[in-house]
Amino acid sequence: MTVEVTGLVKDYPIRSGFRRATLRAVDDVSFTLTPGRTLALVGESGSGKSTIAKVIARLEAPTAGGITLTDPDGARVPDRRYRDHVQMVFQDPFASLNPFHTVEHHLTRPLRLHGHRATREDVERLLAKVNLPGALADRRPHELSGGQRQRVAIARALAPGATTVVADEPVSMLDVSIRLGVLRLLSRLQREEDLAILYITHDLATARHFSDDILVLYRGRVVERGPADEVILRPKHPYTRLLAAAAPDPDARGRAPASGLEVTGNPPVRLDDPGCTFRDRCPLATPVCTQPVADHRVGSGHHAKCWLYVDGA
Numbered sequence: 334m335t336v337e338v339t340g341l342v343k344d345y346p347i348r349s350g351f352r353r354a355t356l357r358a359v360d361d362v363s364f365t366l367t368p369g370r371t372l373a374l375v376g377e378s379g380s381g382k383s384t385i386a387k388v389i390a391r392l393e394a395p396t397a398g399g400i401t402l403t404d405p406d407g408a409r410v411p412d413r414r415y416r417d418h419v420q421m422v423f424q425d426p427f428a429s430l431n432p433f434h435t436v437e438h439h440l441t442r443p444l445r446l447h448g449h450r451a452t453r454e455d456v457e458r459l460l461a462k463v464n465l466p467g468a469l470a471d472r473r474p475h476e477l478s479g480g481q482r483q484r485v486a487i488a489r490a491l492a493p494g495a496t497t498v499v500a501d502e503p504v505s506m507l508d509v510s511i512r513l514g515v516l517r518l519l520s521r522l523q524r525e526e527d528l529a530i531l532y533i534t535h536d537l538a539t540a541r542h543f544s545d546d547i548l549v550l551y552r553g554r555v556v557e558r559g560p561a562d563e564v565i566l567r568p569k570h571p572y573t574r575l576l577a578a579a580a581p582d583p584d585a586r587g588r589a590p591a592s593g594l595e596v597t598g599n600p601p602v603r604l605d606d607p608g609c610t611f612r613d614r615c616p617l618a619t620p621v622c623t624q625p626v627a628d629h630r631v632g633s634g635h636h637a638k639c640w641l642y643v644d645g646a
């Protein structure tokens with residue numbers, strides 16, 4: 334199954350004093366999620382990562398653009414079957430599990446809802462997939478550790494037979510010591526179950542390690558995309574260089590020429606501004622950056638949306 338996201342736009346109405354305004358949280362974002370591959374979506378807080386996750390998980394409707402799910406023959410999967418295939422793992426495993434229900438209840442419900450058998454054996458098989466003992470089925474969320482809760486949330490996502498998992502900062506609320514274990518589990522499931530994974534994070538080091546491709550988002554727009562190593566080791570867009578320079582990854586540190594830049598918050602996007610949204614923070618900005626800029630090839634499968642890479646600019 335392949336999820337194709339095309340020209341995704343998401344606007345939110347906001348109030349600015351007494352005036353009503355529109356915040357463009359996601360602006361013309363396109364990508365494909367393919368079986369057996371992980372795509373990382375990176376960007377700082379407010380860049381639109383969770384909004385994209387919510388739209389793909391059908392928790393929110395897009396303002397424009399489309400999401401299509403196609404089977405291996407290229408036929409479109411009907412909307413009513415979408416949720417069987419595309420499931421989400423949230424950041425906070427405490428909030429996403431009901432404290433009153435047992436693990437067994439959390440897993441039998443999605444199994445039944447999506448027309449599968451839901452015996453105790455089926456539940457234990459799901460738990461085994463995420464390296465948890467079957468006896469955990471009788472426990473309630475508060476009796477589990479944070480890592481165990483997140484593994485249950487992953488098992489629940491797999492229960493309907495998901496082929497695509499959207500993992501929104503799946504380890505950021507977990508203790509540092511158990512983060513790698515959960516990411517390794519996702520990586521193993523991706524290989525063994527041929528899952529397509531959208532891994533949303535602001536952590537460049539794990540994005541590089543656990544994904545095949547990276548998409549860098551700045552204020553709702555994709556500014557750079559390409560193979561994970563390429564994007565992290567040879568960042569091209571000044572914003573990606575800033576992120577790479579600020580990353581705690583020892584491999585990445587000190588390489589980016591991001592002098593004088595700091596990672597700060599995201600001012601809202603002006604809908605009538607077609608230029609580069611990073612230009613007000615970019616040390617290399619020139620007057621041409623007020624003009625719309627296209628994607629430019631900067632390496633094999635590697636693209637950056639920056640005037641620096643336009644011939645003759």
Ligand SMILES: Nc1ncnc2c1ncn2[C@@H]1O[C@H](COP(=O)(O)OP(=O)(O)OP(=O)(O)O)[C@@H](O)[C@H]1O
Pocket residue numbers: 345346347356357358376377378379380381382383384385535599
């Ligand atoms: N329901 C909403 N109403 C209005 N604005 C919203 C809503 N949801 C998100 N936004 C705004 O959309 C922008 C993108 O938010 P989003 O949560 O997608 O970013 P993010 O990259 O996931 O950030 P974080 O890592 O902090 O979760 C932000 O400016 C945010 O304030």
